Amino acid sequence: MPRLVRRAAEIRAEGKPPKRIREFVGRVNTGTAALSVAHMKSPRGWSEPGQTPDFDEMSIVLRGTLHVEHLRGAMDVRRGQAVMASAGEWVRYSTPHRGGAEYVAVCLPAFSPKTVHRDA
Numbered sequence: 001m002p003r004l005v006r007r008a009a010e011i012r013a014e015g016k017p018p019k020r021i022r023e024f025v026g027r028v029n030t031g032t033a034a035l036s037v038a039h040m041k042s043p044r045g046w047s048e049p050g051q052t053p054d055f056d057e058m059s060i061v062l063r064g065t066l067h068v069e070h071l072r073g074a075m076d077v078r079r080g081q082a083v084m085a086s087a088g089e090w091v092r093y094s095t096p097h098r099g100g101a102e103y104v105a106v107c108l109p110a111f112s113p114k115t116v117h118r119d120a
Contacts, residue, residue, distance in 0.1 A: 015048030026110045036110035043100040050092035054115040055107045064101035
């Protein structure tokens with residue numbers, strides 16, 4: 001039987017200024033370890049430490065621009081575009097442009113603080 005997810009769980013975000021994370025499916029809100037789906041809203045100037053996660057992460061930008069740094073350079077992911085980062089690949093996400101960004105992130109398996117491996 002399908003399961004209704006009535007509301008998202010608010011998750012504390014890394015980086016500054018604060019970013020809003022609302023997990024709909026994942027370890028915190030539904031106890032799902034296979035994947036996570038979260039709605040993100042990050043203001044202009046938000047940046048987090050780099051990471052080398054043990055999960056694949058796909059982000060679909062709904063509004064604004066998500067800046068993604070990687071070992072070979074950087075890219076801007078704009079509204080209507082997506083970015084895919086593979087497990088074991090170093091990335092750093094930020095929203096330096098006016099208006100910040102709103103996006104949906106899907107992690108496979110689900111996001112976990114223990115498997116994100118953030119830079120010190």
